[in-house]
Structure formats: C-alpha cells, structure tokens
Amino acid sequence: MAMSKAVRRRRPPASLAVAVDLVIFTVRNGRLQVLLIERGNLPYRGEAALPGGFVRDGEALGAAARRELREETGVGGGSLHLEQLHAYGEPGRDPRGRIISIAYLAFGPDLPVPQAGTDASAAHWIPVSSVLDGQITLAFDHEEILRDGLERVRSQIEHTTIAAAFCKEPFTIADLRQIYEAVWGVPLDPSNFRRKVMKTEGFVVPIGERRSPDIGRPAALFRRGLAKTLTPPLTRLGSIAQPLADDEKLT
Structure with missing residues (x-):
C-alpha cells in the first residue's frame, strides 16, 4: 500500500507540572477553620494560600501531599485521612505555566497550631467565613478549591x-x-x-x-x-x- 504523501504533524506534548494543594479543616473555638499559609515566594508573595507544592520525580501524589503539609505548616499528616478532592487544570490558573493541581481534603479534630516552614513565611488557622466574605483573598484558584472542599465536608456530615x-x-x-x-x-x-x-x-x-x-x-x-x-x-x-x-x- 502506497504511503500517503500527506504527513500529519504531531503537536509536541504540552510542558506541564503536577502539584498538590491541601484543604485542611478543623473546628476551633466553635468555628470552622481552614489551614492557610502566607506565601514566601513568587508568585503571590505575601498572600494567603492553601498549603501545597510540586510533586517530586518518583513521588506518589499522597506522599507529596503529606510532605507538603508537614514542610509548610509543621502539621503531621500521619493521623489525618487525606482524600482526593478534585483535579484543577484550567490554563492560566498559575502564572508560572501549565500546572495541574490535585487537591486533597482532610477534616480533623484537635489539630495543632501550625508552624511555617520551607517556602511559607507564616501558617495559621483562619475562620472559613473570613475567606467566603472577602476579608481574605487567596492566591491562584484556591478559593474555588476551598469552596469545593467545604461543600464536600458539609455533605459528609450529612451522610456520616x-x-x-x-x-x-x-x-x-x-x-x-x-x-x-x-x-x-x-x-x-x-x-x-x-x-x-x-x-x-x-x-x-x-x-x-x-x-x-x-x-x-x-x-x-x-x-x-x-x-x-x-x-x-x-x-x-x-x-x-x-x-x-x-x-x-x-x-
């Protein structure tokens, strides 16, 4: 069979990176609170964000989530049940390039006071209402991720x-x-x-x-x-x- 003279040009694979973000909720002082960091690096230096970071070569997603939680906030993830929430990959969600983030969710009691580390300059428990009513603005698309996590947790306590x-x-x-x-x-x-x-x-x-x-x-x-x-x-x-x-x- 004669080969077609038309040669289909294949697009090169998109250059992308994979990250993890963490939505960690607890109830403190009678209020639902979320664990936030203050970013120490560009982009969005000095702004509030969910803890997270890039997945390393050869690293499993769950292991990356627990490592980032520990490194950025000092909160150990060993006693927390982390579950995958959703994948976020809209073009332009991160000014550094095409980055796909896998969000993880945890909802735990009596979680410790966080301690900032690595590329986070601060870490705090913040009332969720402070984000939802606009008092605190989150970097990247992290408010969308937080809202999705909140809805998941609200549904969980309905059914479990x-x-x-x-x-x-x-x-x-x-x-x-x-x-x-x-x-x-x-x-x-x-x-x-x-x-x-x-x-x-x-x-x-x-x-x-x-x-x-x-x-x-x-x-x-x-x-x-x-x-x-x-x-x-x-x-x-x-x-x-x-x-x-x-x-x-x-x-």
Missing part, C-alpha cells in the same frame, strides 16, 4: 457520623449540634436536632450520666456509637435548620 469525632467524650447533644452549626454555617433547631440524632441508631450512645451547666438543667452525656453512616441522612435543608438573615449567612 464524622461530626461526633470532633466532640471530646463524653459530650452533650448541644456539643454535637455546635459542630454541625460550625460546618454548615446555619443555626439549628435544638429540639428537632436532638430528635433526629436520637432516632439514628448507633450515632450516639448515652452513658447514663449528666453534666450540670452553670445555667439551666443538667444535660445527658453521650459517647460515639459504632455507626459510620447516617440512615436516613441528617440533611442541612431539613426541618432541623433555622432560617438565617441575609447578613448572617455563611455562603
């Missing part, structure tokens, strides 16, 4: 019992409700929340003791149950939510 892990045992139903309110950003009706929690088998287990507050009646104490999923789910749009005024919303 992970919120109970943020309560120091023993805890009250009000303690558990405060975790939901911090993550969802809405106040919840105490009676409806309690009723739904108590109807979910294996979510919480009473220990037969009560805590006496400074004001009000003693509250029953609980520990975490063995259930991993919530059936039915505890939906934020259900009857447990109280409406917020426009200036109170955590969007």
Whole structure:
C-alpha cells in the first residue's frame, strides 16, 4: 500500500507540572477553620494560600501531599485521612505555566497550631467565613478549591457520623449540634436536632450520666456509637435548620 504523501504533524506534548494543594479543616473555638499559609515566594508573595507544592520525580501524589503539609505548616499528616478532592487544570490558573493541581481534603479534630516552614513565611488557622466574605483573598484558584472542599465536608456530615469525632467524650447533644452549626454555617433547631440524632441508631450512645451547666438543667452525656453512616441522612435543608438573615449567612 502506497504511503500517503500527506504527513500529519504531531503537536509536541504540552510542558506541564503536577502539584498538590491541601484543604485542611478543623473546628476551633466553635468555628470552622481552614489551614492557610502566607506565601514566601513568587508568585503571590505575601498572600494567603492553601498549603501545597510540586510533586517530586518518583513521588506518589499522597506522599507529596503529606510532605507538603508537614514542610509548610509543621502539621503531621500521619493521623489525618487525606482524600482526593478534585483535579484543577484550567490554563492560566498559575502564572508560572501549565500546572495541574490535585487537591486533597482532610477534616480533623484537635489539630495543632501550625508552624511555617520551607517556602511559607507564616501558617495559621483562619475562620472559613473570613475567606467566603472577602476579608481574605487567596492566591491562584484556591478559593474555588476551598469552596469545593467545604461543600464536600458539609455533605459528609450529612451522610456520616464524622461530626461526633470532633466532640471530646463524653459530650452533650448541644456539643454535637455546635459542630454541625460550625460546618454548615446555619443555626439549628435544638429540639428537632436532638430528635433526629436520637432516632439514628448507633450515632450516639448515652452513658447514663449528666453534666450540670452553670445555667439551666443538667444535660445527658453521650459517647460515639459504632455507626459510620447516617440512615436516613441528617440533611442541612431539613426541618432541623433555622432560617438565617441575609447578613448572617455563611455562603
């Protein structure tokens, strides 16, 4: 068979790099907070960003995520369950060139105060609301990544019992409700929340003791149950939510 005279010109492969970014949430002082760094290098030197960096040759993505978390913030990732959130690769998302970032998500209780290192000049726990309401602007497309991570975590506590892990045992139903309110950003009706929690088998287990507050009646104490999923789910749009005024919303 005669070869075609037309020669198809192949485009050279695009030059690109692979990075990881980390969305690490915790609840501190009753507020949902995210781990942010202050960038020490260009681009965006001095601006707030999610911790992260480039994947090294021969390095697995998960290993790169844990290394960057440790190097930039001093927070060890060994006890955290990191899960892949999404890949971000829009052209122009990084002024240094075509960079694909794999975002990782973690939501953990009692996380330590971060310590900046490597190319981060500072690291802090920052209320998520400070980013969402525009008080803090994030470098690159990190606000989009944070918002995607926030929605994932909000969905997780609808369908799993992970919120109970943020309560120091023993805890009250009000303690558990405060975790939901911090993550969802809405106040919840105490009676409806309690009723739904108590109807979910294996979510919480009473220990037969009560805590006496400074004001009000003693509250029953609980520990975490063995259930991993919530059936039915505890939906934020259900009857447990109280409406917020426009200036109170955590969007």
